[in-house]
Amino acid sequence: MTEMPILSFVIWLPIVGGLLVLADSQRENSNPRPLALAFAMVTFLVSLLLYSGFDTTTAEMQFQEKGSWISAFNVYYHLGVDGISVPLIILTTFTTVLVVLAGWEVIKNKPAQYLAAFLIMEGLMNGVFAALDAVLFYVFWEGMLIPMFLIIGIWGGPQRVYATIKFFLYTFLGSVFMLVALIYMYTQSGSFAILDFHVLKLGLTEQILIFLAFLLAFAVKVPMWPVHTWLPDAHVEAPTGGSVVLAAIMLKIGGYGFLRFSLPITPDASSHLDWLIILMSLVAVVYIGFVALVQQDMKKLIAYSSIAHMGFVTLGFFLVFTLMENNGSTAGAQMGIEGGMVQMVSHGFISAALFLCVGVLYDRMHSRQIADYGGVVNTMPVFGGLMVFFAMANSGLPGTSGFVGEFLVVLASFKANVWFAFLAATTLILGAAYSLWLVKRVVFGDIGNHNVAKLQDINNRELVILGSLAFVVLLFGIWPAPLVEVMQASIENLVAHVAISKL
Amino acid sequence: MTLDPGQFVLLMPEIFVLTMACVILVVDLFLSKKERVISYWLTQITVVIAAVLTIAVSNGETELLFFGTFIADPMAAALKVFIYIVVGLAFLYSRHYLALRGLFKGEFYVLGLFAMLGTMVLVSAHSLLTVYLGLELLSLSLYALVAFNRDTYSCSEAAMKYFVLGALSSGMLLYGMSILYGLTGTLDIDLMGQILAQQETHVGLVFAVSFIVVGVSFKLGAVPFHMWLPDVYQGAPTPVTLYISSASKIAAFAMVMRLLVESVGSLQPQWEGMLIVLAVLSLAIGNVVAIAQTNLKRMLAYSTISHIGFLLLGVLSGTQAGYAAAMFYVITYALMAAGAFGMIILLSRAGFEADEISDFKGLNQRNSWFALMMLILMFSMAGVPPTVGFYAKLSVLQAVINVDMVWLAAVAVFFAVIGAFYYIRLVKVMYFDDAEDKEPLEPHFDLRFGLTANGLAVLLLGLFPGSLMALCHQVMS
Numbered sequence: 001m002t003e004m005p006i007l008s009f010v011i012w013l014p015i016v017g018g019l020l021v022l023a024d025s026q027r028e029n030s031n032p033r034p035l036a037l038a039f040a041m042v043t044f045l046v047s048l049l050l051y052s053g054f055d056t057t058t059a060e061m062q063f064q065e066k067g068s069w070i071s072a073f074n075v076y077y078h079l080g081v082d083g084i085s086v087p088l089i090i091l092t093t094f095t096t097v098l099v100v101l102a103g104w105e106v107i108k109n110k111p112a113q114y115l116a117a118f119l120i121m122e123g124l125m126n127g128v129f130a131a132l133d134a135v136l137f138y139v140f141w142e143g144m145l146i147p148m149f150l151i152i153g154i155w156g157g158p159q160r161v162y163a164t165i166k167f168f169l170y171t172f173l174g175s176v177f178m179l180v181a182l183i184y185m186y187t188q189s190g191s192f193a194i195l196d197f198h199v200l201k202l203g204l205t206e207q208i209l210i211f212l213a214f215l216l217a218f219a220v221k222v223p224m225w226p227v228h229t230w231l232p233d234a235h236v237e238a239p240t241g242g243s244v245v246l247a248a249i250m251l252k253i254g255g256y257g258f259l260r261f262s263l264p265i266t267p268d269a270s271s272h273l274d275w276l277i278i279l280m281s282l283v284a285v286v287y288i289g290f291v292a293l294v295q296q297d298m299k300k301l302i303a304y305s306s307i308a309h310m311g312f313v314t315l316g317f318f319l320v321f322t323l324m325e326n327n328g329s330t331a332g333a334q335m336g337i338e339g340g341m342v343q344m345v346s347h348g349f350i351s352a353a354l355f356l357c358v359g360v361l362y363d364r365m366h367s368r369q370i371a372d373y374g375g376v377v378n379t380m381p382v383f384g385g386l387m388v389f390f391a392m393a394n395s396g397l398p399g400t401s402g403f404v405g406e407f408l409v410v411l412a413s414f415k416a417n418v419w420f421a422f423l424a425a426t427t428l429i430l431g432a433a434y435s436l437w438l439v440k441r442v443v444f445g446d447i448g449n450h451n452v453a454k455l456q457d458i459n460n461r462e463l464v465i466l467g468s469l470a471f472v473v474l475l476f477g478i479w480p481a482p483l484v485e486v487m488q489a490s491i492e493n494l495v496a497h498v499a500i501s502k503l
Numbered sequence: 504m505t506l507d508p509g510q511f512v513l514l515m516p517e518i519f520v521l522t523m524a525c526v527i528l529v530v531d532l533f534l535s536k537k538e539r540v541i542s543y544w545l546t547q548i549t550v551v552i553a554a555v556l557t558i559a560v561s562n563g564e565t566e567l568l569f570f571g572t573f574i575a576d577p578m579a580a581a582l583k584v585f586i587y588i589v590v591g592l593a594f595l596y597s598r599h600y601l602a603l604r605g606l607f608k609g610e611f612y613v614l615g616l617f618a619m620l621g622t623m624v625l626v627s628a629h630s631l632l633t634v635y636l637g638l639e640l641l642s643l644s645l646y647a648l649v650a651f652n653r654d655t656y657s658c659s660e661a662a663m664k665y666f667v668l669g670a671l672s673s674g675m676l677l678y679g680m681s682i683l684y685g686l687t688g689t690l691d692i693d694l695m696g697q698i699l700a701q702q703e704t705h706v707g708l709v710f711a712v713s714f715i716v717v718g719v720s721f722k723l724g725a726v727p728f729h730m731w732l733p734d735v736y737q738g739a740p741t742p743v744t745l746y747i748s749s750a751s752k753i754a755a756f757a758m759v760m761r762l763l764v765e766s767v768g769s770l771q772p773q774w775e776g777m778l779i780v781l782a783v784l785s786l787a788i789g790n791v792v793a794i795a796q797t798n799l800k801r802m803l804a805y806s807t808i809s810h811i812g813f814l815l816l817g818v819l820s821g822t823q824a825g826y827a828a829a830m831f832y833v834i835t836y837a838l839m840a841a842g843a844f845g846m847i848i849l850l851s852r853a854g855f856e857a858d859e860i861s862d863f864k865g866l867n868q869r870n871s872w873f874a875l876m877m878l879i880l881m882f883s884m885a886g887v888p889p890t891v892g893f894y895a896k897l898s899v900l901q902a903v904i905n906v907d908m909v910w911l912a913a914v915a916v917f918f919a920v921i922g923a924f925y926y927i928r929l930v931k932v933m934y935f936d937d938a939e940d941k942e943p944l945e946p947h948f949d950l951r952f953g954l955t956a957n958g959l960a961v962l963l964l965g966l967f968p969g970s971l972m973a974l975c976h977q978v979m980s
Contacts, residue, residue, distance in 0.1 A: 070894075070969040072976050073901065074828075135897070139888035146882060149927065153935045162933050167929060172887075172923050176916035180900060180909065187905045253836070 005065050007079040007130045008091060010047045011123045014039055014096070015176065016090070018119035025112030028109045033104055034120070036115035037404045038207060041096045043122065047093040050086050056485050059083070059130060059493030061195070073226040075192050076488035083490030084259050084341065087483060088252055092129070094472075095248045098465050099241040102315040102356055105361050106460075107155065107239070114155055117147040118241060127250050129256060135183045136190040141253070145171055148242070148250070156237040163230075163237035170230040174220030178261075181213035185265070198264045201502055207269035214262045216452055221254030224282075224314060225279075225284040227306045235303035236368070240359030243299060246307050247438040252344045255313045259337070260495065263317065267498040277318040281287045283425045284311030289430030293437070298358045298368045303353060308427060311348045315424060316409040317341030322416040324499055334495045335415075339408025341487050346393075346401035348477060353390040353469040359385070360462055361442075364455055370441050374448025379455040384443045386458075393473050395432035401476035508686060510568040513575045516556040516583065517909055522650030523549040524616040544904065545597055546612040549621070552795060554587040554670040563836045565628060567841040567969050571691045574629035576829070576979040582626045582741040582757050589749040589837045590619050595953045596845045598601055606740070614651075615746065618644035622754035628761055631680045631690040638676070638722070641754060642669050647740040661738025668721065668731040679808025682711035682768070692766045706796055712770050715762055716777050723811045724756045726784040738805035739849065744800060745844035748807055750835035756833040759818055764826065771821045772918025778819035781912055789924040800858045802925060803843055806884060809922055810836050816915055817899040825902035827975040832895040833972070835883075835964065839892060842957040847945050849873060849954060863929060865938025873944070874933045876958030883961045891964035898972065905921030 016041030021032045038125055055062060061080030085235065099118050107114045125145070127140030152164035186192050189200045202210065203273035220227045230253075233245050234432040263270050270277075285308050319336035327333060360383060361366055361376070379382030393400035396407075406427065414421035447453050458466070476483055511518070523545070531542045568575060594615060602608040621641030628634040646669065650662030659777060686707055687698045699708070717728065722943045726734040761776055765839055789809030796802035799939035814836070817829030850857035850866075857863075867874040883890035896919065900912045946954075 068969075069967075070974040072969065072973055073898070075969075139893070142888045143895070146878075146887060148928070150934060153931060159930055164933065164935075165924070168927055169924060171921065173920045177913065179897070180904065180916055182910070183904045184909060185899070185903065204917055218564045354855045478650075 006046060006049050007063050007065055007081065007126075008052075008259060010043055010050070011079075011127045011130065011149055013046065013123070014119040014126075015042050015123035017043075018116035018123070021112050021116045021119065024443045030112070030467060032112035032115050033100070036119060036242075037097070037100050040093070040100045040122070044090075044093040044097050047090050047126075049113075051090060051486070052080060054083075054086055054486060056083065056489060059489045064132070069133075073192065074190065075135045076133050078193065079130045079136075081130055083487035084256065084494075086486055087341070087345050088129050088256060089126050091252070092122060092125045092249050093351055095244060095348065096419065097350065098356070098469070099244050100463060102244065102359060103239070103241050103466050106359075107241075109155065114151070114239075114241075116342050117151050118245065121147045121151075123247060125253065128253055132194050133188070133193055135198065137194065138179055140181060142172075142175060144164060144193070144250070148246070148441055151242045151245075152234055152238045155242065157240040158237070158444045159235025160237040163233040167230050167234040168222055170227070174217040174227070174283060177213040178217035178242070181210045184210065194260065197261075198497065200265070202266065203270055204272070204503060207231070207266040207502070210270065211262060211266040211269035211273060214257065214266070218254040218257040218262065219280070220409070221257065222251055222310045222313065222314060223254070223307060224280045225288060225307065226280075228284070228288070231307060232300050232303045235355075236297060236299045236305075240355060240362065243355040243359075244352045245302075246356055247302070249386065250349040251306060251310055252348060255310065255317070255340065255344050258317050259341075263320070264494060266502075268501055268503055271321040274318045274321045277314055278420065281311040281315035281318070282420065284308055284369065284424055285315065285427050286430070290428055293430065294436045295434075296370055298361070298370055298438065298442070299355070301370075301434060302354045302358065305431065305434060307349050308431070309343065309351070309394075311422065312409050312427065313340040313347070313424040315345050315420070316343065316405075316412060319409075319412050319416045319420070320495060320498060323412060324495075326416060330495050330499045333499075334491045335408055336412035337491050337494065338484060338487065339405050339412055341405075341491065342401070342476075342480060342483060345483060347471050349423070349469055349476075350393045350402055352389055352399075353466060353473070354387075356392060356462075356465055356469070357387045357390060360458055360466075365451055370438065371443040372449070373452060375443075375445045375452060376455065377443045378447050379452060383458045383466075386470060387443055387486065388439050389470055390466075390473070391435040393477070395435040396428060399474070399477045401480065403474050403477055429448050504567070506540070513560050513566060513568055514552045514573070515560055517620060517627075519556055520549060520553050520620045520623065521615060524613055524620065527609060527616070528613045531613070534609070536616065537775070541610065542609040543594070543607075545746055547594055547785065547947045549616060550587050550591045550594065550596070553619075554584055557583050557587070567693075571693070571816055572628075572630040572633045575625050575861070575897060578760070578819040579627045579757070579975060579979050582753055582834075583623055584736075585834045586619065586622050586626070586750050586753050586835065587752070589841050590615065591744045591956060592841045594751065595949055596841075596848045597744060599947050599950065600740070600742055600851060604652065604740075605927075612643045612650070614648050618648065618746065619750065619896055622750055622953075625754045626757040627763075629682065629692050630697075631692070631766070632920060633671075634758060634761060635677065635680065637754070638758065639673065640753060642673065645743070645751065648743045648746065649735060652740050653742065656739065657738040661735045663733050663976045664738075665735045672718050672721030672728070675714050675721070675969065679711045679714025679718060682714065686711065686862045693835055695766045696768055698747055699767060704770060704773065708770060712767050712774055713777065715767065716774055716781075718770075719755070720764060722758065723752070723814070724808055725781040725811050726788045726808060729785070729788070729808050732808060732855050733801045734805040735933065736748060736801045736807070737798055737858070741800070741844055741848050741856070745841055745848075747923055748803070748840040748844065750791075752807070752811075752840075753833055753837050755924060756814065756829065757793050760826065763818065775819050775821060779911065780813045782819065783911075784816035785809060785815065786915060786918040790841045790918045793922070793925045796925075797860055798858055799847060799860050799929070800844075801838070802860065806922065806925070807840065810884075812918075813896060813899050813915065815905050816911065818901040820906045820908070822978050824898075824905060824907060824976070827972075828895075828898035829978040830979065831898050831972055831975045834975075835891045835895045835961075838964075839880055839961055841882050842876070842954065842961060845950070845954050845957060846877050846880070848875065849950050850944070852942070860929060864936040864940070866933040869940070870944045873946075873954065876954055877933060878930050879927040879962050880901060881929050881960050883965065885923040887923070889962070891961050891968060892977050893965065894968040894972065
């Protein structure tokens, strides 16, 4: 505990940075961009210390910080990370750097407020991943809504007000019932510590109610079918940076919630109701995959593809019970969860990249309609190549990170039930279909119209953004070991934990 | 029984406020229009000194004064201090508002001080008579204040409604009190509580409790006794609305504590059911009807009704934690309401009230700092962390869940989500719409200072709610 409080740094540094950017904007002729970039970069570098200093042999919470916060309710400022949260924190800090860069020239309306909102978002999201106290978690979780509400509402597209209010109310509705569940567990255990909730004995009915409350909160965030309808609206109307943060990180918070709350706190209810989640996930994979196929709007297409990919994540998480039943032991049962985690991180990179690609096109043409493009590769060869690469990664091409997660989940579902595997594997066809068809219509072919003919290829700034994403997508595709190693111990511990009934 | 002169020491704040109110009334007679600001400053100084006196004489112990009619306990001291704060804010915000409308008169401050004295008496009441005395002193001053802009139609109408319905509710309350007196033979709150605890519950007692609940609900504005609230809020001058929604709500909470909890506390199973109905109805009607409002003062009136629903949830749980939660709720609500009405005052000009929701359009373009303050206040009212409104809801929900009424908590959060809609709609208007009103916003220094402090207090209490929460728990145990 004598070391540097790294977790507090990655939470508060961007928040302070955001406030400084706001304060600085009061000056005349101030340029908020370098300052915001500096804070985002430093936070990213600090968050790398979490990786380098991380002990992969233990599932214990690391880098813990604890101080009393609200003594009347036994609430502590308690932070800590394990192998599940570290990759997500680094994903957050990395993505924020890209978002700041992506808005560099494009955002002309109140740039300081825009950048500040993203920096504050970053801090709050890191807080969600690092909080070990339920109230602290909830504060970060809900606090996130405020900057996102403003980001979509101020810098979004024409339907932004409808989209942002829908987004806010949907997610707010989802989370308040989780709050009731958290308070209920406090009255049972006398503590708000998440790790105490993990070992709290609960009856089956209680567990099912708590599980459903959590499900509502996390399913809305993920989002799972049928509560996914806010996402396409929010994505389409959000500015590029907003879409990137939504897709790359906010959706992962739902998945993280399942791993940190639902599975360990209510293992028996999860095992009872795993069919429900598996069903919802498979519907998301198959049905939403078809829906993505018919989209006319590029951002909507990617948004639906995100829902389908997140269906893979939840599918992987909740296969664990069937796997344990089939194997008779916990050995091998972690494959689904591991696949889901890898898929989350990889989808974070790929969806961010695809939204940034759309952003690049949108900045030039001010249209997201697929029909307005065609033959972009002729005028933007470098960009065309990158976009094709990311589309391939999105459809799970071996050698990209998209493949690793999907492969692990399909393999796990094959071991669980052939039919699950069959339905899940349709994504390999559907995902390829909508991704490649998108690329065919936008990038390839003859030059669609005279606007496309006038397009300029990406500049260095955009090349850096997309290039760095391409690098990590390839890196984790070819060599996923560093990612898997970090989470190994924690996932094994999680599986061992959920295998023990609380009844 | 003799009267110990030492008792007067504990009564110093009340004596001082009464004296100063009379002094200001007289002094004001000799002031010319230009010197009227002296009355204002004397009033503010009175509030500050009253706060100092209250803190100085409170010793953390419970003492009964004047043959048990008056009580000085930690809860009373704490509530009084917060009353001073919101009354001080109300006066601060009112100054330029009144001056612009030709209403900057000494009577406003004198009546305001008398109303404050009424709340102080109510907070410290330990006999049914003292309760009634404080209540009427508060109410009568407020009736006059509501009608302060007497030449306008809406003010007079609001005052009339307030008076008639207020008198009716006082009648109900008195009726309940008289039955209680008849059944127990005492007006002393503690003694009554002891006598009732030994008695079997019978229909006469329940009858009396019903009337007390009705009377209290009228003052709080709980559904179905809320009819006066939107009209009065809309019709009254904004600083008076601020006063009613903040200081008088704190006093009404004290009245609930003294009447329902301390005197007829043994009938908690009886009034718990009534309060559940009132609370759920308030949450439902307040939140749903607020959505339909276009006038901000009216919307905030309905939002008050829904907040009263939450407050009642804390009270009806019947535990120390529940009372502490309700106290935390009412204090933080008073702060938020003061800020929200303060914002309406900030945007108003001579001949322009700025009380329509559309008047807030594009506030972020006109003045991003105050848009931020209003954003904090609105998210706090909606109960979104990291603002203090979240912890108020958290502690109330915790109290309710603790007595195994999880369903009630689920109902409450469900309506909180509906409520969030109209709060964020105001944020939408401020941040996403373009300004129609191009008039530059240059508020006076005191308004700027007050509102900044008010908004930041809501945020800072949200980041560090521990000490206020500990205080509420401490005074309730």
